[in-house]
Amino acid sequence: MSDEADRVRDEFLAESQEIVESLSRDLLLLDHGQKHGRADPDLVNSVFRGVHTLKGIAGMFGYRELSEIAHVLEDLLDHLRLGRVQLAQSSLDVLFEGVEVLQRLLGAIRGEVHEVDIASFRRSATALFGATAAPVTDPLAAYDLDPSMLGVLTEYEEHRLRTNAEMRVPLYRLRVRFALSSIDTDLDGLKSRLKPVAEIITYLPSVESSGDDTIELEVLLASATPLSDLRQLVGDAPIDAIATRDRPSRTMPPPPAGSGGGMVAPSVAPPAMRTGEGEGRDLAPRDAGAEAIAVRAVAKTVRVDISKLDHLMNVIGELGIVRSAVGRVLDRLGARSDLRPITAELHRIHRSFERHLEALQDGVLDVRMVPLGQTFDRLARAVRQVAREHEKEVRLVVNGGDTEIDKLIVEELIDPLLHLIRNAVGHGIESRDQRARIGKDPTGIIALNAYQKGNHVVIEVEDDGAGIDAQRVLARAVERKLLDIQSARDLDDQEIKQLVFLPGFSTADEVTDLSGRGVGLDVVRTNIGRLGGVIDLHSTTGIGTKFTLTLPITLAILSALVMRVGNHTFAIPLTVVQEALFLDPNAIRVVDGREMITLRGQSLPVVRLAELFRTGDPPRQRGYVVVTSLGQRRLGIVVDALEGQQDIVTKALGPSLASVRGFAGATDLGDQRVVLVLDAPSLLDEVLSADTRVASSSSHDLARGGPS
Amino acid sequence: MTQRSNDGSLSSSSSSLAPAPRAALASPRTTEATYEFLAFEVSGDRMGLPLGSVKEILKLAPITPVPRAPGEVLGILSVRGRITTVICLRTKLGMVPPRGASRSARILLVDRGHEILGLRVDAVTEVLRLRASEIEPADAIGAGLAEHVTGLGRPNSAGGNVVSGGEVIVLLDPVALLR
Numbered sequence: 001m002s003d004e005a006d007r008v009r010d011e012f013l014a015e016s017q018e019i020v021e022s023l024s025r026d027l028l029l030l031d032h033g034q035k036h037g038r039a040d041p042d043l044v045n046s047v048f049r050g051v052h053t054l055k056g057i058a059g060m061f062g063y064r065e066l067s068e069i070a071h072v073l074e075d076l077l078d079h080l081r082l083g084r085v086q087l088a089q090s091s092l093d094v095l096f097e098g099v100e101v102l103q104r105l106l107g108a109i110r111g112e113v114h115e116v117d118i119a120s121f122r123r124s125a126t127a128l129f130g131a132t133a134a135p136v137t138d139p140l141a142a143y144d145l146d147p148s149m150l151g152v153l154t155e156y157e158e159h160r161l162r163t164n165a166e167m168r169v170p171l172y173r174l175r176v177r178f179a180l181s182s183i184d185t186d187l188d189g190l191k192s193r194l195k196p197v198a199e200i201i202t203y204l205p206s207v208e209s210s211g212d213d214t215i216e217l218e219v220l221l222a223s224a225t226p227l228s229d230l231r232q233l234v235g236d237a238p239i240d241a242i243a244t245r246d247r248p249s250r251t252m253p254p255p256p257a258g259s260g261g262g263m264v265a266p267s268v269a270p271p272a273m274r275t276g277e278g279e280g281r282d283l284a285p286r287d288a289g290a291e292a293i294a295v296r297a298v299a300k301t302v303r304v305d306i307s308k309l310d311h312l313m314n315v316i317g318e319l320g321i322v323r324s325a326v327g328r329v330l331d332r333l334g335a336r337s338d339l340r341p342i343t344a345e346l347h348r349i350h351r352s353f354e355r356h357l358e359a360l361q362d363g364v365l366d367v368r369m370v371p372l373g374q375t376f377d378r379l380a381r382a383v384r385q386v387a388r389e390h391e392k393e394v395r396l397v398v399n400g401g402d403t404e405i406d407k408l409i410v411e412e413l414i415d416p417l418l419h420l421i422r423n424a425v426g427h428g429i430e431s432r433d434q435r436a437r438i439g440k441d442p443t444g445i446i447a448l449n450a451y452q453k454g455n456h457v458v459i460e461v462e463d464d465g466a467g468i469d470a471q472r473v474l475a476r477a478v479e480r481k482l483l484d485i486q487s488a489r490d491l492d493d494q495e496i497k498q499l500v501f502l503p504g505f506s507t508a509d510e511v512t513d514l515s516g517r518g519v520g521l522d523v524v525r526t527n528i529g530r531l532g533g534v535i536d537l538h539s540t541t542g543i544g545t546k547f548t549l550t551l552p553i554t555l556a557i558l559s560a561l562v563m564r565v566g567n568h569t570f571a572i573p574l575t576v577v578q579e580a581l582f583l584d585p586n587a588i589r590v591v592d593g594r595e596m597i598t599l600r601g602q603s604l605p606v607v608r609l610a611e612l613f614r615t616g617d618p619p620r621q622r623g624y625v626v627v628t629s630l631g632q633r634r635l636g637i638v639v640d641a642l643e644g645q646q647d648i649v650t651k652a653l654g655p656s657l658a659s660v661r662g663f664a665g666a667t668d669l670g671d672q673r674v675v676l677v678l679d680a681p682s683l684l685d686e687v688l689s690a691d692t693r694v695a696s697s698s699s700h701d702l703a704r705g706g707p708s
Numbered sequence: 709m710t711q712r713s714n715d716g717s718l719s720s721s722s723s724s725l726a727p728a729p730r731a732a733l734a735s736p737r738t739t740e741a742t743y744e745f746l747a748f749e750v751s752g753d754r755m756g757l758p759l760g761s762v763k764e765i766l767k768l769a770p771i772t773p774v775p776r777a778p779g780e781v782l783g784i785l786s787v788r789g790r791i792t793t794v795i796c797l798r799t800k801l802g803m804v805p806p807r808g809a810s811r812s813a814r815i816l817l818v819d820r821g822h823e824i825l826g827l828r829v830d831a832v833t834e835v836l837r838l839r840a841s842e843i844e845p846a847d848a849i850g851a852g853l854a855e856h857v858t859g860l861g862r863p864n865s866a867g868g869n870v871v872s873g874g875e876v877i878v879l880l881d882p883v884a885l886l887r
Contacts, residue, residue, distance in 0.1 A: 314789050568773070613775035653774075653784065654793045654823045660776050668786045674772040676784075 009109070012061045014303050016106055019054045021374055023047055023099050024381050031092050031384065039087050047095070048077040054102070064159070065118055066105045072125050073098040085128070093388070094124045096381060103378075140165050144243040149204065149220065157202045164199065164222035171242040172198075172227070174219040174234055183215065190219075193233050198223030304367070306407055312364050313557070317649035319357055321668060326350050365554055370410055372450045372459070373401030378414065379421050383446060386425040393432055393443040394425055400450035405457045406554040409531055413459075413551075416524045416535075420461040420547050421446065423521075428465030428545050438542075440464070455553055456575075462546040468539040470496040480504055497539050498632045501525050529630045529681035532558065532575045536632070558650065560677065562643040562669070563626060565609045566617025569675045570639075571648055571667060576680040578627040578634070580642055585621045597625065597636060606636035607687045613662070628680050635684050650677050661686065743843070745836045745861065747877055748814070748829040751803040754877045755829075756836060756861060757816065761882040763824065764817040765832055768809060782828055787817065794826035800885070801856065806830065820886035827885075836877065838863060843879065856885045 026047045033039040055070035076094065079085040101121045107113035140150070140162060153161065164171065178186040191200060201220040223230060227241055330350060333343040376398045387394035405413075429435075429444035436442050449460040470493040477483055477499045488496075499505060503522040528535045533551035552558060552575050560571040561580065587597045588606070596603045606625055610617045617640075625636040648667040653660070664679035745756035746765075764787075771783040771794050780799040784791050794815055799805050806813070812831035817824050838861045846857040861877035 318789050568775070615775055651789070651791045653791055654825070656793045656795075656823060656825060657774060657777055657781070657784075660774060662776065663774070666772070666784055666786075666791045668789065672770060674770075674784055674786045674791065676772065676774060 008061070010305065011303065012057060012063075013106060013110060015057065016054055016066070016102075019050045020099060020102050020106060021377060023050045023054075023102075024096075025377050026050070027092065027095055027099060028377065028380050028384070030087070031096075034087055034089070034092060041081075044077060044080050044087070048074065048081055051077060063105070063109060064163075065116070066102065066109075069098060069101050069105065069118060069121065072122065073102075076125060076128065079129075091128060094121075094128045096385065097121050097124055100381070100385070143171055145171075149202075149218070152204060153202055160199065161201050161220070161222070164201070169199075169222045169224055171201075172221040172223060172230065172239055173242055174221055174237055174239040175216055176219060176234070176237040177214050177216045180213050180215055187217075190234070194221065194223075194230075197225040197233070198230065306368070309364060309368050313361075313649060314651075316357070316361050316364060317557075317668070319360075320647070320649075323350070323354060323357060326353070361557065365406075365557070368407050368554060369404035370407050371402050371404050372410065372457075373398075375410055375414055375417065376401050376448055376450075379417055379448065382418055382421055383425060386422055387429075390425055391431075392425060392429050394429055395443050395445050397445055397447045398449075399447065403450040403452055403457055404553075405551065408555055409551055412527065412531055413549075416527050416549070417448075417459070417461065419521075419524050424461060424463040424465065424545070428463035428467075430466050452553070453550075455559075457551050457553055459549040459551070460546055461549075462544060464544040467541040467543055467545055468497045468500065468537075469541060473497060473499050477502065477505065494538070497537055500537070501535075501632070525630075526681060526685070529684075531555070532573055534630055555650075557647055559645055560648045560667070561626065562646055562675065563624070563639040564641040564643055565613070565639050566615050568613070568615050568617075569643065569669075569673060570609070570678055571646070571669075571675050572626065572628065572637070572678045572680060573664075574645065576628045576630060578629045580624050580626045583623045583625050583638055599627065599636075604634055604636045605688065606638055607683075608638040610638075610640075612683075612687070628684065630681055630684055633684050633688060635687055637678075637683070648677065740839050740841060742837050742839050745838060745877070745879060746816070747833045747836045748816070749831045749833060750797050750801065750829050753803075754833070754875070755797075756877045756879050757818070757882055757885075759835060761818055762816050763819055766815040766817065766826070768813040768815060768828070785815075785826065787824075787826075790824070792817070792824060792826050794828055796828045798828075798830075800827075818882055818886060820882070825886055836861065836863060846879075856880050 026043050030039055030043045030047070033043065051070050051073045055067050055074055058064075058067035058070055073095065076085065076091070076098075080087055080091065085091055098121055101116065101118055104113050104116045105118070108116050143165060150158070161171075176186075176190060187203075194200060199222045201222055203217045203219040205215060205217060221230070221239075227239070230239055326346075327350065330343065330346060333339055333346065336343070380396050380398070383394055383396045424446050425444075429446070430438075430440070432442045435444065445464045447460070447462040449458075449462070451458055474488055474491075474496050477496075478485055478488060482499060482502050482504060501521050503520060505520055505522065525535050528549055528551070531551055532555065533549055536548045536550075537545070538548070539545040552573075559574040561574055561577050562569060562571050564570075581599075584597075588595050589598075590596070591603070595606045595608075597606055598604070604625075604627065608619065609615075610619065620640055623638050623640050624642050625638055626642075627634060627636050629635075646669065648669070650665040650667055652665050653663060657663075662679055662683055664677045666674050666676050668674055744759040746759050746762050747754060747756045749755070766787070769785055771785050773783040774781060774793075777783075780795050782794045782796045784793055786792070796805060806828070810830060813828060814832045815826040815828055816832075818827055842862050842864070844860040844862060846859045857878055858881040859879045861879050863875055863877070
């Protein structure tokens, strides 16, 4: 695909994504309104306009499925708008499902999702429409088509047939007889004759086929050309128009009884609505309105590819290098008393340069920031859906949706948060009956709180459910041989609950569509760790469970600790560094072949970077321990010297080094030195994974923090 | 900063090596095609890469070694802000690795599609124009090298007068080399 096509596609995706997000926001409001008996008709209109715009642009860019789903939604919304279908939970369900399908289709266009099941949504929509809407959702019903023929159409052929039927293009059945010996050329001839005026949907061997050396084909055509003209093209082969079924009966209102799913019998007979020019007239003013809205939105904002911001960030990084170079020159000038006036002037300029550079950096970082609100909206949709599937009542309370975080982090956050939400609904919140029995409000509450804390953003997912049962966790962990009973005895309740983060803790036998999806909390922890964040868990039996995610605000620039091992220099993000201490060689003891030190009464596994990386540097007695922590796991990294703290822009290593584990990238320190940035999560995994089975170790801390 | 100014002067030197379109390489006197190669030394051998495959020539700058990387990887270096992996051509071709720094050593930046790699060579000597008849297919090369080699260049050997002991240039296949 050319760059231009990519650009156009990206624009389309960005705009569609915005529409879909606003759709789900409006739907949530509608849902809320409906539950409290006062749904705002303007919201229905707003959703309708959004869907209509989406249908338009999807059609324009040739995304048929997307356009088709939007079309179905539009029809449903039109019915809602005109009061022909009542706004009810059942109709909202279908709308939510439709928006979810749209979301997935967009994902598929982005290449993130491989298969999207639109059939089940079609079924739900058809079920809701019942008999009224059958002609709208299934235009084929209008034609008197042979069901045996419909049965053998490929998906594409059926799609083409449907598309033509939707556009009310007349359909024709043509029977042609070809000699078997020349069928290829004869068929090609027929195709090329018909192509300018008709679309061949399919051709099949006819049922009453064939003499010995001839074969009769039944050809299904769609054409707007009059039958008489078509006859001329096909010679003496018989061609008939396929009859359309009687229109009035098709659009006849269904009997009021038995139309389930919140449908009400239409108060006004709708026959004219879906046919002829009536629709065109109806649509024209809406089109104008939707476009005006789109234009206004464009005028206020600029969409920028995030790679352009990365590029700017790179340039800023380079300017930072220039800044420190000038700083070094200034240091040298400081020694020259004869140059003092000019040095002082340069100092002033340098300081001003620094200030502007910082402002520039803040500005670019600010552009990358997006409020978490959009993400939370998507989660709200998930809560609603999962709660319904579990038949639980759950209310989502969101705080701090305006907290901003790096766009790239947001993208990576959705899956982990979805997982936590599913857990909370599935495992956390009790059933209505159970809640009523223990005197809780039958409606469970899940709170999503976000706030900024220094250079971090904290996101909490909190439920008021049953809490995590430590004894069951322990039993499960022992059963899965994640630890032995011996070491289990040393753990207190909160420590036991951390075991849910162990790989292998959540198991396939309870994979349901609703909660697990086979992915455990260990994956959540790893993904959060990859973003430079940590996840913690606090749970009180009977009161609820709270997961706390602490994330850096941005990935673009981070503070790092620069350290040395022999001739090698490495940087490690400060977000994972708890502290650094002087290494006392005498304090090292060996437990199960692993070096440990005791830090404030707890043992801490340590690893010598020189050994881990086989740098070939001779082991030294003196050195420092850099205590790194990710969630509950801790590791001491032994280095020779600490060089200090520095803001760095991490750049990716080339694909040729993709297989090298342990590095998140490299950075230019500004004095001609490129240093590797350690990938703390992968190092912790690597070093501590030897302890996955804690079995033989009775060490208290290992069992608590070590295994991964 | 010296590194930056290096880059500046180097990119200007590389622009003088800018590859000409293939069509323009055809010698005006004969219809025979000529090809341009960048010739360099690796462990005493003369070798060449198609000139068009070399984007830039850098002086040997400090290279940061990458622990755990394959043996042929010398390390990484920042080329105008982009982290670039540098491969030692000697090690890659199974020759004795270089010892210490060398004034004449250069890094050739070669595009392998999704990544620009640096290739360390001992020295860059010249740009060679070879006629098709001066290029010999690579059948006769030792097994270890064969996969990276497209042919042997024998300058001034046209017309079949192969002078024994004449100058031979091992022509490398950038695609195979960087795979």
